[in-house]
Amino acid sequence: MRWAAPGRVNLIGEHVDYAGGVCLPFALAERTVVEAHTRADGRFTARSTAEDGVVDVALDEIAPGSPAGWAGYAAGVLWALRAAGHAVGGLDVAVTATVPLGAGLSSSAALECAVALAVDDLYGLGLARTELAAACVRAENEIVGAATGGMDQAAVLLATAGHALLLDTRDGSTRQVPFAPADDGLAVLVIDTRVRHHLADGRYGARRASVEKAAAALGLATLREATLRDLEGLRDVERLDVDLLPRARHVVTEIARVAEVVALLDDGRLREVGPLLDASHESLRVDYEVSCPELDLACAAARAAGALGARMTGGGFGGSAIALVPLGRVDDVTRAVCDAFAAAGYGGPTVRTAEPSAGASRVG
Template identity: 50%
Template sequence: MTTTTEAGVLAARFEETFGAAPDGVWQAPGRVNLIGEHTDYNEGFVLPFAIDKTARVALRLRDDSTVRLLSTFGGHGLVESGLAGLAPGSGSGWTRYPLGVAWALQEHGIEVPGFDLLLDSDVPSGAGLSSSHAIECAVISALNELTEARLGAEELVLATQRAENVFVGAPTGIMDQSASLRGAKGQAVFLDCRDQHVELVPFDAEAAGLVMLVIDTKVSHSHADGGYASRRASCELGAGLLGVTALRDVGVAALDDAAALLDPTTLRRVRHVVSENERVLQTVRTLANDGPAGIGALLDASHASMRDDFEISCPELDLAVDTSRANGAIGARMTGGGFGGSAIALTPVEHEQAVRDAVVRSFAEAGYTAPDIFTVTPAAGARRIA
């Protein structure tokens, strides 16, 4: 369906459910991180792009403090909550994300009335494509407009981060919501996570004869689980022992001296973040000089670092990456927080089918669940669509 058709269908279903038309329909995209993993909460650099898979919300303000939530994909049925009782840990499943946004806006001093909300989304859940942030960014875009809060992009990013960190309990950085809120068609978002400075970097794989394949391994992950938190704690420990504000302040040349100050595990964690920051900067330069065809080796090196130093890959992700490279991809890596989710494979158009077939075959031979494989392109950020 086109965006206009999707919005109309969702609005009609909203009216059937809640008995009145919505005040509008908003959408926000998921994201693929081209490179720069676990650098965001270390005040470093990332290079994600918004994708052409979105969360869409039809929303109508109420004249009381009740919130009613429903999704098109089942799960909880109609959920009702009072705004006055919202506190960290409230809600369950996907409802935590809109409730967390309402709570964060209240904490920011915005008067948020009750609202009815109907959610639809085609961002795969648990695939490392930031389905949760897509929901949050769609909701905060709607509430920012309807309450006339007039928060800028930087404030919206921080509010959604607070919703994730405090309300949901997931210790994420600012990359995902920055890509969803600030992305643009045909562009990657080069983000400095220390000061939120953004530059849009052309990333037109199609013009270079390439496609970006996403391989959803079907190994589900959650940022609220312990693996992500433990990696963040290791990074904070490393920064403290090295006497810096954040690992952003450690250069590659300093890693040899760091070995005398850090235990082997913390050293590996620090080495990933420091080298990954440098790979992001190299990727931005390479895209400017050589285009997408020049970044394959950087994607490969990023995956090796996440697999060996940060230890956030899994056998399914490694198989997807290795098989893609062996069958024609010019570069491949896991993307997202790790411990499951998706890999990306930058692939010449003429090798796309060979890569798809080989990955499906290799997963079957290994006895793994069949992966979902699809292409993504850089898309526009969060916006009102009806």
Template identity: 50%
Template structure:
């Protein structure tokens, strides 16, 4: 990952040097921050992410054969290569599994895709819960959609990249991250119904409210392909089966007292998080539309408490980031992303930003943790061609 992204002309020049020819174009797709709605997506519930002003960019050239060559602007490794006829699930390593997974998923869907040369550049921090992997996938599928004239809709591309994640990468993720990256818009969050994929843009502008949204990257790496994520998903499926519903989306807050008598304690807490989190998403949308971002702080706090106590996907570093930010002026804070590490977000008055930043750094130093990365993000446009 690069701290400062290459400009399109710089990326094109680098591509020319590496591959001996100019790219056919350059596409970019943003990472995302999930404002609220965690682990609700695969339960057919509601989420409220937004595309951020940090992106993955790919320069791509179509080849005349079935070979794929992949290179990034960071690291010292030479191009990775693969043959389209020999792509096998979970066979790729590192970041290359994301573009190769997209190629695999499109071929599985019956779309003819060519061999390509690709150069990746990204300033989305990996492992921070900002969906760096989906940014790569969405940039690649946007490029392939244009280069092959496949005519894929945003929803088609969302489902294809989910297929890549589930079937090729081996991560049982939902559709939230791709939806934010492909459907995002400046100054808005994406209110997504994960049952029918209906997406609505909701105003989310922090500046006019005198606020900034800080991302606190704990530097604790995580992976959605690990057992923690899969076990939480299995608990949700078990809860739905015992309660006799198609998905936890169909359980309401008022149903929880009865559910507590039907489920074991751990499964009940997993279910309670999803059910109450869905309700918090709906409340957040209502408050953003009626009052603006200054009205959602307590909902962010409640979301973090639920993920910490009921879903048990936080970690000491995330808890410290959230507690410290709140104690020094943030109006609301929560971990964001799949959990077990990654980043927290803190909705903070502009005048309190310096104190929140310094207090979190001091708290991490006292605890003996790595120094966190802290930066602001704003809702940004979704995936598109830039050159």
């Protein structure tokens, strides 16, 4: 039997999911497909068309850092479900991936969620998708060692076609927000810079640690409760940690931008979202410092060629940018971005149109 889970693009609301914030992702058409079968010997085995060899590990040996690499995302799901008290036995999985790896489109969450659905079906767990998402987050945090929040897994499991998912990470509530760019004569282009990133390399975790330290310094549970005026209280602390104020400022302003974008979408004013995408990128570039020259160039070239707005998406340090583009300017923007990369001596980017698509499901 097979299960498929999509990648995701975050329209806006970056690096706020671990700060109690709100974000607005949508699922992609690209899917990671997992063929899975139960095993009676208490082992987990995995193979992938994108990787060489076979991973084979006993369930009792799954632990932080083991198995290493891509298989940790899948094996970690079994570990997390077993740790939560669910009766999960061995599993054999074969993975076919079309979600680009390392592109900031949540290839890891797609793999986790496809495996989670497979385990839920094969072992008859009957878990809600929110419970499966929580297990996937725990797998990524504790087995892989990537300090991510829960946005990616929620989007992959809960998204519906023609909508973006408004996710409130403080209380876990969600709302489907109508989002069909083509109906407004627009397209969302995903520009994969081909600069590969790895969220377990420490830089992502350092950003999360700064956010949590800033909240603690303000006496708040999360920065969701903070205002820009509150952040003035970080100036004394900042003498000891110069990153706290700008990191916190990004989170507070980004949460506000999500609310503005949702209000525009609810009013049918998608074309007015562009400046908020631009502001999000600038905040991520300057305050959060998670962009890179290739992402900055992709956004600038897209805007110059007619995009209404553009920003990096995903964890950063590489990966992809998105651009909101009138349908009649898609070819112009695509060509301008590719030409700009060539002129800068960068490798060629991959540009695709993103269609808001359905979440994970069993496919056969």
